[in-house]
Amino acid sequence: MYTTAIDCLVEKKMQSKSPWLVIWSVAFYRDKHFLGNEVINYMKRAFQGAPFSRVYLIESMDGEGFFEANITVYAVKE
Secondary structure (H helix, E strand, C coil): CHHHHHHHHHHHHCCCCCCEEEEEECCHHHHHHHHCCHHHHHHHHHCCCCCCCEEEEEECCCCCCCHHHHCEEEEEEC
16 A cells, blocks of 8 residues: 555656655554554655655654654655
8 A cells, every 4th residue: 555655656746846855644653563664665765766855754643732742754865
């Protein structure tokens, strides 16, 4: 599921003129305990040839009032 979504995102964003890409997820936190670093590593490989100078994945539980405590930022490409 994640790899398919990443592949679609890479394809869709390849023509972007922006130097940065920020990807937001409110579902990743639920699955990362069994996925480990597989998704992040896949993203790093997938975006390696992308025109962006920086790519970040931001994850949160998207809880009102709890947002800042539940945010994690992953550097996919720097």
